[in-house]
Amino acid sequence: MPASAQLDPQWSKRRTEKSRRLALVRHLADGPVLRSDDIVTALEELIAPGDRVALEGNNQKQADFLSGALARVNPAKVNRLHLIMPSVSRPEHLELFERGIARKLDFSYAGAQSLRIAQLLQDGLLEIGAIHTYLELYARLYLDLTPNVVLVAAFKADRQGNLYTGASTEDTPTLVEAAAFRDGIVVAQVNQIVDDPGQLPRVDIPGSWIDFVVQSEQPFFLEPLFTRDPRLIKPVHILMAMMAIRGIYERHQVQSLNHGIGFNTAAIELILPTYGERLGLKGKICKHWTLNPHPTLIPAIESGWVKSVHCFGGELGMEDYVAARPDIFFTGRDGSMRSNRALCQLTGQYAIDLFIGSTLQMDGLGNSSTVTRGRLSGFGGAPNMGHDPRGRRHASPAWLDLIETDDPLARGKKLVVQMVETFQNGSQPTIVETLDAVEVGRASGMPLAPVMIYGDDVTHVLTEEGIAYLYKARSLEQRKAMLAAVAGVTPVGMTHDPAGTADLRREGLIALPEDLGVQRSEATRSLLAAKSLADLVLWSDDLYAPPARFRSW
Amino acid sequence: MPASAQLDPQWSKRRTEKSRRLALVRHLADGPVLRSDDIVTALEELIAPGDRVALEGNNQKQADFLSGALARVNPAKVNRLHLIMPSVSRPEHLELFERGIARKLDFSYAGAQSLRIAQLLQDGLLEIGAIHTYLELYARLYLDLTPNVVLVAAFKADRQGNLYTGASTEDTPTLVEAAAFRDGIVVAQVNQIVDDPGQLPRVDIPGSWIDFVVQSEQPFFLEPLFTRDPRLIKPVHILMAMMAIRGIYERHQVQSLNHGIGFNTAAIELILPTYGERLGLKGKICKHWTLNPHPTLIPAIESGWVKSVHCFGGELGMEDYVAARPDIFFTGRDGSMRSNRALCQLTGQYAIDLFIGSTLQMDGLGNSSTVTRGRLSGFGGAPNMGHDPRGRRHASPAWLDLIETDDPLARGKKLVVQMVETFQNGSQPTIVETLDAVEVGRASGMPLAPVMIYGDDVTHVLTEEGIAYLYKARSLEQRKAMLAAVAGVTPVGMTHDPAGTADLRREGLIALPEDLGVQRSEATRSLLAAKSLADLVLWSDDLYAPPARFRSW
Known part of the structure; x- marks a missing residue:
């Protein structure tokens, strides 16, 4: 092995420069x-x-x-x-x-x-x-x-x-x-x-x-980025969570998944031990997770739903709880958690059955973006998990379930679900004709519009109206019609001919709550296994310690 | 942080079991x-x-x-x-x-x-x-x-x-x-x-x-898996290498890439300092590599073509050479190389412009497999790099060059090239009607046929006949015709109407050597910067030490 001194200077400029700089600060260091x-x-x-x-x-x-x-x-x-x-x-x-x-x-x-x-x-x-x-x-x-x-x-x-x-x-x-x-x-x-x-x-x-x-x-x-207070979960979140469990997780036997930030997915986590339990789904779905240590997952963990959680990062206040559940979380010999964003993203990309995300805007083809006028918010990890990894070669029941042909060379698909309310704050439509991202991309001189999740990567769109099973679409037109059918009274939804809804339902291309056996009247906060952070602390056996700003009870 | 002893046994079964086992072997260890x-x-x-x-x-x-x-x-x-x-x-x-x-x-x-x-x-x-x-x-x-x-x-x-x-x-x-x-x-x-x-x-x-x-x-x-003796490189490999450089690397400005095992890509590496140099391409293409330390890359490195190489693993005999070129390779403070297959695969998947592979069989749609009857050889890393990563959001000139529409939501594409001779050993057709993998998958009870690279992920097929620019195909039929046009006298090639070739050439859907300014007569071994392992040792300033089995000169 040639030592530094014998290296040809022409091929070791980086090392020489590093040595030069290190020498300059030696006197500032022990x-x-x-x-x-x-x-x-x-x-x-x-x-x-x-x-x-x-x-x-x-x-x-x-x-x-x-x-x-x-x-x-x-x-x-x-x-x-x-x-x-x-x-x-x-x-x-x-x-x-x-x-x-x-x-x-x-x-x-x-x-x-x-x-x-x-x-x-x-x-x-x-x-x-x-x-x-x-x-x-x-x-x-x-x-x-x-x-x-x-x-x-x-x-x-x-x-x-x-x-x-x-x-x-x-x-x-x-x-x-x-x-x-x-x-x-x-x-x-x-x-x-x-x-x-x-x-x-x-x-x-x-x-x-x-x-x-x-x-x-x-x-x-x-930053305690993944802490969601269950008190802010509304009945509409719960209705959508019930549809997700029946119409997607149960239907496709989703065993491994990622949840991001948001009240929609927090609601799913919090009704697994109540609604999910009653459906007899424990041990059948939602066993393996790539996920930050969400406090709202505590009741599902304590009820025995969860077999493993690998984490991108930590979550303030969850340290002792995680350390006390080493059978579930990845922890070191010292007892504390090990997170690793690269490996967790890799797992979220290549090994899980389902990614479920939310967005600020979606167009009529299912393209979505969190970029809105004047903001360059970036992508984070969502697009990495929110697409079908075409280099995947192993099968799982959910992955195989999305095959729609009998071609011997057909392959399965990752489930990429967008779960959105048709309006934000009751007034701003989520489902729009053109994404703001197109104009932002142009104005910022970007080579491409900053699209978060592309429509052709989305397999399911879930709104408070119902589920569009986009992976079943046989044409772009049909795809548009399916999405419009669950887009409510947004501009995109208004383009939909209600007479077509019955056909789409009959063919199983979309499903309304009643098609899934989901009772709207049941979608109340009483389904939540924890209704507040205080409840989560109780569930955790006092191991979860919410950050001060959340301690308002 | 709860110490092991205080953990609830119900949540720490793995740790308890590990402690139990470790205790059993303590007496066998210091x-x-x-x-x-x-x-x-x-x-x-x-x-x-x-x-x-x-x-x-x-x-x-x-x-x-x-x-x-x-x-x-x-x-x-x-x-x-x-x-x-x-x-x-x-x-x-x-x-x-x-x-x-x-x-x-x-x-x-x-x-x-x-x-x-x-x-x-x-x-x-x-x-x-x-x-x-x-x-x-x-x-x-x-x-x-x-x-x-x-x-x-x-x-x-x-x-x-x-x-x-x-x-x-x-x-x-x-x-x-x-x-x-x-x-x-x-x-x-x-x-x-x-x-x-x-x-x-x-x-x-x-x-x-x-x-x-x-x-x-x-x-x-x-195992010295990536050592290829330049003596075994044939004129046909050189012809194909010339086409790759002119018709793909130069045309799309490919700056970062992966080469796998094989004489085809070894030929490309060995004519960069001769043919590539003459075309004035140094500093313009092939700058950043994800690659094992191929001995055949030495002349290109020594001639100043290569800015960086990150490696999946090492290569026997290349240790001293790599250690002496730290500006190019990833090395540690001690001077020796650091490889990391996970990170290198990640880079090969998400960051490079081009993957170029070879295969034992390809069907008329470009699906390929190295699985042949009676053999379950597996996939390795090729499919991971040999597809368009749909979670990619950054652009590069080559990636953008594959956009074929003016849709503002269009995205670029990774170049996935299959480089194959139409026949192996002069008798066995490489391009076939049905992959053996389909039957092997069925016979082995696999849920899917073991396809290495899927045709719909392939952007270019390069044979000794020419290049099919598959990413330009506007229909499945056209895609088939393009591939058949470069499939020579294989069963698939025989389905092609030679009269159609002129149309495909005129539309730029396929290119023959003469369309690329590649002279068949020039495709001789004299273009190789090194003609033997001994030449590579010379190029390396005696730093490369081929394993004994290759030392036959």
Whole structure:
């Protein structure tokens, strides 16, 4: 193995440059431990103008001490950075562009900052490489977007740089590997530094992958993104949840699935132990999950519905509950959860029977987007799970059940369900003639309209009116008619000839609640296994500890 | 965090069972170091009847000391195992079934053992769960196929169980994580045990994920699967390579790609520095690769064509060359390569412009399979890369170039190319009316025919006759006609009316060599940048060390 010194300089420019930069900050560090007070100076030496920098803004965990420090570097020294971020979520992420420190952005998701990104783009201060799904963004780190520097967050480190990322592992290993193995520089902020590996609960990332650790002033910020208060679940959510269980989960024998954020799917989780139990479905459906640790899944877990849950990330307040249910969740030898967004997305893409999502807008062909005027919110992970993975070769009952021909070369399909109320807040139609995304894409100069889930990937649309079994459509026209038939009084719904509904029902192309044996009168909050977060705490045997902002009972 | 002792036994059965088993072998080990002589006894205690066992048979690296030991356990103690294996490659893998130690198999690939698997299946000694692509199989480890025990291989370990997997990391971290974080048991065979972490070149997998390490009698077996001797490249391969470069890579501006095993793609690699250079394409195409370290890529690397290569696994003999080119390959702080099949497959699926494959059989619609009568060879990674990933949302010039409409919601496409000679060995047609896979699937009781790449995922078919641009087909009939037009004198080709060829050429639906400016007379071995392995060694500055069996010059 040639040692660094013997390498041909022509083929080891990255390594030489890394060594040069590391040498500049040695005096600010004790081995791999950087002094917190010197972090701004250190970043000014470690990062060069035009560098590609992967900054850990995740769905939940934020490397906020490092992003804050980066926003304070001297733009005369560090500028025109190309930022690569799974999630753009903090105000200082965009200050970087306002100050000229960063110039280009490749990202997956931008929740609260979506409006400001669009504004900066318009003002010419920010240039977008592309908006990705999570897996695509990770993939490019190993192809054409290899980072020069990676800035991440962990709970703890030892003095050799070994990291404990625990329940909030999320994207960290995937970001770190791309730099650690291509002569990039890895800096991790941690809440606490201990002396020896033995004092870490466990090692999630080896110290040989990390160049520097630095203790942050405050523990990193964690967003409880997946906590839904059952008190806000309305009867219409429950009606739709009943239809989902009867008309989709039971009908196709859905054994493995992903649920996202939202009251619709929270309602499904909360009526499994009541409505689902009465239908005799326990042990038959909804056994394996790729899912953040939703508090609303607690009653189903406690009632024995759930066999396994693999998590993208953690959820604030769920730590002790998860640690107390190791037969269900993935946990380490120390007892705490292990999440891993890359592996969980991979599982959600390739191995589950069903993805069920919600959206802000859907057109008459089932194309949907959460992008609305003036907002570039990105994709996150939904499109990655919300499509039929054509590289899949293993079968499952649900997957096979979607075959509609007797061609010996026919293959099954993942169930991709869109579950939407026809109107939001009673006034804004969800099902529209043209997605705002088309105009946003054009106005922002994007090569394509930012469509979240494409209509031709959607197998079922479920509204409060009924279910359209789109995978059965034999033509584009029929597909439109089926969707319009469950689109209520939206503009798209109004195009539907009610006389056609009977035909579509008879042919099994759509189903109304009564076709599924779902009684509208039964769709009341009394079906919810937990009606409040306090109920969830009770179900959890006091192991679930809701964050303060949810503690209003 | 509740400690193990305080956990409700009802929710921690896996952890209790793991503790019970570990206690039974403590006397055979010094901390995590198992005595090699006791390996059979240890496996008998660590593995229970009916367990799911993930056994590391990879494309290249084999946990052969452990699989050999497992084949020697007492079937009265250990039986009916459910094996999960990326690659079934060694005779003892099937002895496990013959002896009743194992019963069920989920796998991805079975090269040399494909005939025997089919035989055992027929004899009722083996039951197949499913045949997967690599990514699917990994995904199921985190869903419904979580292993009780994982048996893997590494180069070195220290006495705390930290592992150095180096250039041959391959599938190991992905297999280990599934057990380490769900109270499964992880045993790693290693070639060498050192005392301290400091004596390891680097840590690839932390000791907190590993229960036992055991020194193997012999270094683990590594298969040089991706070494192709340039002497065996024929003029027809060179002709096809010229067409690929002009008619596909140049035309669509293919900047990132995967090449698999085979003389076809080896020929492309070897004429980039000659033919490609003359066309002025350096720096314009073929910059980023997901690829094993093919020796035949050396001349293109040395001539400055290649910006990055991320690898699925290592390649015997390429270790020093790769270590000496860290600007191109992913290497660790110690200088040796890091491969990672899961991440490389992910990149090959989601981030590259083009996948190009070969096959043993293709039907008139472009469906292809390497399964032929009596052989269950599995899929490996090809279908995972050989399809259009519908969850992709970022654009690239090649991807956008395949859009054929002006629909604002149109999306681009990955290029999926099948490159085949119309006949194998001059007599067996490659392009056939019906795939053998259809009959094999039926005879084996598989729910679906084992199709490798589906025709509707293929965008281009390239034969020695020409290129069919299938993504331009406006109907199934036209697609068939295009493929038949380049199918030569195979049964499928004979169905083609030669009079139609001119129309297809004029419309740009197919292209013959002359349409691409490719001179048949130029397709000689003199275009090869290296004509033998000895030439490759020269190109590599003596850093490439071909395995003994290839050293015949």
